[in-house]
Amino acid sequence: MTQYQDEAPVAGRRSRRAADPVAAKVVEVLIVGAGFAGLGAAIRLRAAGITDVAIVERGSEVGGTWRDNQYPGAACDIPSNLYSFSFAQNPEWTRGYSGSREILEYIRGLARDNDLLPLIRFQHNVEALSFDGGKGLWTVTLSGRDPIIARSVVMAQGPLSNAGLPNMRGIESFKGKMIHSARWDHSYDFTGKRVAVIGTGASAVQIIPELVKIADKVKVFQRTPGWVLPRLDFQSPEWTKALFKKLPFSQTAVREAMYWVHESMALGMIWNTPMTRALELLGNRFREAQVKDAWLRRQLTPDFKIGCKRVLMTNDYYPALQQPNCELISWPIANLSEQGIRSVEGIEHQVDCIVFATGFEVSKNGTPFPVHGLGGRDLNAEWSRGAQAYKSVQVSGYPNLYFTFGPNSGPGHNSALVYMESQIDYIVRSVGQVAGGQLKYVDVRADAQKKYNEGIQKRLAKTNWNSGCKSWYLSDDGFNSTMYPGFATQFARQMASFELRDYRLV
Amino acid sequence: MQLDIDKMLVKIKNSQWALADIDWDAPGRERVTENVEQYAKLKVFMADLMWIEHVGARAFAAMAKKAPNDTLAEIYRYFHAEEQRHANVEMALMKRWGMLEGDHDNPILPEPNINLRLVIDWLDTYSDEMPLEVLGSVIPSLEIALDGALCKFLLDTVQDPVCHAAFEKINDDESRHLGVGFHVLEMMGYGKTYQLAVRTAGTLLNPKLLIGIAAYLPLLNRMRDNLVKLGLKEERLYEAMNKYKKIGGRTEQGRRNPWFQIISRQSAMVVDRKSLYHVPVDALVRLTDYYPRRWLKATPTWVKGLTWKTAA
Incomplete structure (x- = not known):
């Protein structure tokens, strides 16, 4: 998709660094990844008035998982009316469970309709993140390009983005x-x-x-x-499309109904x-x-x-x-x-x-690239025994750094996008604290993070995920740092409150 | 016998081989036997051997479901496949020796005898429900009989170098099966005596197990008769069963496993011609000859997975 590249403001080459004011400028919020989470975060940040946003994307097109997973038959196993953003509903879904091409088209539409393409720097592969506590800024190192300086960074690179052939004999x-x-x-x-x-x-x-x-x-x-459970898939009749277009609240009502059906599944699945x-x-x-x-x-x-x-x-x-x-x-x-x-x-x-069809390298024990926080601390080392975060979005010692699909935010029964929206709204609120430069940074208190995780792990111990089977949800030594042990509604409620007392404001 | 089962699983994964690793066209096929009469008996023996390995495979599949931990379950999944590999090798040897009926390129699977059919029926219907201690204690006795008596006898009888090459690999696998088998046999001896006794009594009263015993005992006697007809010295079986008793009973836990005690006593009776045990069991063997075939279930599809082909 070269037209995206042409439209995107690309950071200058190393040789032009001195002459390029873009390289030296501090970006208010830098988002890593132009999939569902990255684009969703950009839309919500701008809606909240935070407009100095840039997105770095290692590929040459938006879409993330849905750009990469285009195998025959690829589709989402959550109904499309629920597997989409509540703030960008699509009355045109052709099926109950849409295929990956249609979902990718929806994501492209998100970027196009919200005028996000100019924010995206394609073929920018992040190599490392490093925080300067004195200045309260992140340095984002890129492969073969000048680094970007940002006040806040949103990690939206996706948990299922690294696919490789398995290490099999022969x-x-x-x-x-x-x-x-x-x-x-x-x-x-x-x-x-x-x-x-x-x-x-x-x-x-x-x-x-x-x-x-x-x-x-x-x-x-x-x-x-x-x-294996049956999938109630169907072709969307024209009248529902027309109805959803004319009366958007009818689609919201359908979405709500689907949401609660999926929520009830938690009772059996979790x-x-x-x-x-x-x-x-x-x-x-x-x-x-x-x-x-x-x-x-x-x-x-x-x-x-x-x-x-x-x-x-x-x-x-x-x-x-x-x-x-x-x-x-x-x-x-x-x-x-x-x-x-x-x-x-x-x-x-x-x-x-x-x-x-052997799955992905899910980042359960570590980060996809080195992340250095306050005093040079290394997130990869801290997460080597299992990733932990505060409310899945922030990690103590790594101020102004936010995760989408961070530790313990995976659903087993409901749409991942429902969880993602809660996280994005939380991030927007937190970013708002430092945007404009009044504060240097916000950092989660270590004791608040510890307390939060003790609660999560205690609740996880009673779930089906921790009942003895091996899955990609668990690390090799059985630690569950991927799933959220509760209803989506509980998760949303947790993310709706911003507890200032759990933070250090500098 | 203390065994590190994690290391054992690694060893198993590192010791894999395939039918294609054996040169099935190598010279020496005529050295199977020169005696026509012996050839006919050997044909029956090979078919029985193949089926025994195959039903052993199915037993491992049932044990995988009951394994107390993931590593042992994985080991049993491998053993299930390895026993199938042995059965495949034995079918390939039969093919090499011209013992398979039907078209040369598309030969027919030898028909299992009625006692094998009954055991297949039972395994297919009930084995997944059996507690691990039953199959986990029986399997080492069968393995030791296979390894210590049947395979050695075959190698003494047949001079075909391909057969020797194949059984060298099979025996390597079987030694690992025995290692794990005796480890599990001992594992089952842990616990309070009265608990072991009550559990064993409870299992023994299970009609599904009683049907299994009624199918298994005549199979053993028929196999013994076939082997003796072929020229196997009964002392060989006696030695094998003694080995089971010696290895299984060398630790206190092994001896405390009630199933070990039951099976070692029963094995001793099987190899003792004078035992009264043979009166009802031999009668059962004769009775099963009259078992109406229509009462048998349709052959399960796992049986059809056997092949002599190196590639598919």
């Missing part, structure tokens, strides 16, 4: 094509190919039905089967309650209805509580697995070889292409 020896679900190669033609899909998580269950339609053979390598059993019963009945063979059903039966890992919402995954050209392989993988995948039962599964 991966270097495979001579065929390898594709990661989050880095889809649209030029590769799967027609008539023998394909292996490694992984059976949220991306895989969307990719597999699409591949089965075109590939000659699809072998699905499963390590742990997940809970905590172990009779509703957990009811949801598991639904999952079991759905599997029995969709999978005829008893052994295949056994292979697909999860051995952990529903909600412990991400629940998979799909109607066409099980039917796809039972197509004659598809095979589920639940043997462990021994290694990759020149021609395919060798599983432990001793057979080499020869394929033309391997699709890695």
